[in-house]
Structure formats: C-alpha cells, structure tokens
Amino acid sequence: MTPATAAVRDALGTVRAELLDCVQSNLAVLADRFHGAGRHLELGATLRFRPRPGPAGLPTVEPPLQEQL
Structure with missing residues (x-):
C-alpha cells in the first residue's frame, strides 16, 4: 500500500x-x-434559528420569501 493510498483510507474512516x-x-x-482528520466537520454554513411571527401569530423559522429569492 502506498502512502497516498493509506492516507485516503484513513480519511475514509473519519467521514460518516x-x-x-x-x-x-x-x-x-x-x-x-x-x-x-475531522476537518470535514468545519465545512458548511452556520445554522441559524431565527423565529419570526408566522400565520395566526404562531412562530415560524422559515425564511421570508424575499430571502429565498
């Protein structure tokens, strides 16, 4: 097994x-x-929980339509 192959095998073991x-x-x-190892956990966007008033006064966490567009 080459060093490169061993490194890829080790990286495969850290990812679910x-x-x-x-x-x-x-x-x-x-x-x-x-x-x-574990660096893949730093990829992605920050999760945000921003509740706002929705229909009938119930809270919602969906982004407003203007943010989605």
Missing part, C-alpha cells in the same frame, strides 16, 4: 458517508485527506 450525498462525501474525504 451515510449522512451525506456523493458530492458531500467526496469533498469531506478530500478535506480530511489534505487538511487532517
């Missing part, structure tokens, strides 16, 4: 691929391979 689609899985493996 069942939670990701194929593009995300490949990106996660590359991130771990080239930047260290």
